[in-house]
Amino acid sequence: MIINECPVKSSSIKFPDDIALTKGELQISYKEFNNKIDAAVLSLKGKGFKPGMKVGIISENSIHYIVLIFALLRMESLAVPINFRFRYPEIEEIISGIGIDLMISSMFTIELGLFGIKNIDLKDIDTDKISGNRYKETGTIEKGGTIILTSGSTGVPKGVLIQAENHLFSAAGSNLNINLKAGDKWFLTLPLYHVGGMAILFRAFLAGAAVSLPDGKGKSICEEIEDGDITHVSMVSTQLVEYVSCLESMNKTAPPILKVVLAGGSYIPESLILRALSRNIPVYKTYGLTEMSSQVTTTDKRVRGNCLATSGSILKYRELLIGAGSEIFVRGKTLSPGYISGGKFIPMKTDEDGWFNTGDIGNIGESGDLFLSGRKDNMFVSGGENIFPEEIESELLKIENIVEAVIVSVEDEKYGNRPVAFISTGGKKISRNEIVKSLRINLPGFKVPDRLYYLDSIKPGQVKRRRLFLKELAKLGKGLNQISD
Numbered sequence: 001m002i003i004n005e006c007p008v009k010s011s012s013i014k015f016p017d018d019i020a021l022t023k024g025e026l027q028i029s030y031k032e033f034n035n036k037i038d039a040a041v042l043s044l045k046g047k048g049f050k051p052g053m054k055v056g057i058i059s060e061n062s063i064h065y066i067v068l069i070f071a072l073l074r075m076e077s078l079a080v081p082i083n084f085r086f087r088y089p090e091i092e093e094i095i096s097g098i099g100i101d102l103m104i105s106s107m108f109t110i111e112l113g114l115f116g117i118k119n120i121d122l123k124d125i126d127t128d129k130i131s132g133n134r135y136k137e138t139g140t141i142e143k144g145g146t147i148i149l150t151s152g153s154t155g156v157p158k159g160v161l162i163q164a165e166n167h168l169f170s171a172a173g174s175n176l177n178i179n180l181k182a183g184d185k186w187f188l189t190l191p192l193y194h195v196g197g198m199a200i201l202f203r204a205f206l207a208g209a210a211v212s213l214p215d216g217k218g219k220s221i222c223e224e225i226e227d228g229d230i231t232h233v234s235m236v237s238t239q240l241v242e243y244v245s246c247l248e249s250m251n252k253t254a255p256p257i258l259k260v261v262l263a264g265g266s267y268i269p270e271s272l273i274l275r276a277l278s279r280n281i282p283v284y285k286t287y288g289l290t291e292m293s294s295q296v297t298t299t300d301k302r303v304r305g306n307c308l309a310t311s312g313s314i315l316k317y318r319e320l321l322i323g324a325g326s327e328i329f330v331r332g333k334t335l336s337p338g339y340i341s342g343g344k345f346i347p348m349k350t351d352e353d354g355w356f357n358t359g360d361i362g363n364i365g366e367s368g369d370l371f372l373s374g375r376k377d378n379m380f381v382s383g384g385e386n387i388f389p390e391e392i393e394s395e396l397l398k399i400e401n402i403v404e405a406v407i408v409s410v411e412d413e414k415y416g417n418r419p420v421a422f423i424s425t426g427g428k429k430i431s432r433n434e435i436v437k438s439l440r441i442n443l444p445g446f447k448v449p450d451r452l453y454y455l456d457s458i459k460p461g462q463v464k465r466r467r468l469f470l471k472e473l474a475k476l477g478k479g480l481n482q483i484s485d
Helices: 007-014 030-046 063-074 088-098 111-115 164-178 195-207 221-227 237-250 270-278 389-396 432-442 463-476
Strands: 019-023 026-029 054-058 078-082 102-105 118-121 145-151 157-163 185-187 210-213 232-235 260-263 283-289 294-298 318-322 327-332 338-341 344-347 356-364 370-375 380-382 385-387 404-412 416-424 451-454
Touching: 007 019, 007 030, 007 195, 019 030, 019 063, 026 030, 030 063, 054 063, 054 088, 063 078, 063 195, 078 088, 088 111, 088 157, 088 338, 145 164, 145 195, 157 164, 157 195, 164 195, 164 294, 185 195, 185 221, 195 210, 195 232, 195 294, 221 232, 221 237, 232 237, 237 260, 237 270, 237 404, 260 270, 270 283, 283 356, 294 318, 318 356, 370 389, 380 404, 380 416, 385 389, 389 404, 389 416, 389 432, 404 463, 416 463, 451 463
Parallel strands: 019 210, 054 078, 054 102, 078 145, 102 118, 185 210, 185 232, 232 260, 260 283, 416 451
Antiparallel strands: 019 026, 145 157, 157 338, 283 294, 318 327, 327 356, 338 344, 356 370, 380 385, 404 416
């Protein structure tokens, strides 16, 4: 692997006629894809784009968007994908905090001018016109990269600088583990403003595989997989719930062509894994973080019934260490060099040996696999006892009809903090007595939530931000649909 070479460029040489991108009936070969990137580079240069610029992008996933990402990388720029669901104040905060120079968007084309920076409509970036004066350095992305926004425990987004080589090493280690190859097709289920979505592109293009986008006809993940020839797909917990529930409703199993369902992004309860296995879904569990360019550990084979709790073993080009207090430390070629805040670069905070504290808690089993306990910053103390929300959430999800659960802490005069639960049942009723009785089978009394609320009517959001939001709601205790006996 030439680590500074654009993976699309190298695959266009190895597999020029193989499919690189699909969307419905549209198919684009690697040769065509590479030409589109060349055309986009020329178009960007004609609009005044220069190397080193930080370029914000607001758009839903699209072929045009993917072409733009790799054009910016070849121009040695930093692509800053922004959640298109963010409100104006959040966008303004990101623009000023990251120090974005230019914006490209498929929406907000007029309004973004209010923020005082130049904004270009995504469709105005020409991806088809190739002149004789081709861009000469299209094979190199060494100085390019992305800035992926992640919300910390405070909920304030910060920009993680991920260099092109971080993405490539991440992809290379992952591909060795799951054996992604030319001819495979990875379904793009995650947004490109999420490191998991960006990682899909690098894995597929490095291997010469195809990236398949939803066909735009409003199909569910289940329908897309059923109707297409998808071999690989990434899913967060809510998507896996949707897929499993769909197969259960049709009394079907996953199609034989589906090789890998990479499940991660947050805690995946054992009860959900068991449901997935019963539908022959090839689940590969993974643990990762934005600062490590996505995956850190992943199972090397589909999860079996006797290893539900594992998050897999360390992938190549990464290292992992369990430190004091069972805190997880990581380092390696996929580790981001630092953050962008206030328009300035802030080096990644590591110890003298280069280890980064993830803030996660876990341990390494006899098999060498990682077992997660939860987030250190989610843990709270109640009556002198440490409580990890993830443990209670796992037990809640074992209860029939509960499909989602979030535990937050609220201040308590006697115990310091007490757990409060928000659960989703898909509209089905459930009693407090039923929940408490089930929880007491495997949990001590101090871990049983004092209050339980229905989550179904509350607008979902990013996991870390949602915890903060729900914590504030629980503190007020008003306007919530409480579960009673």
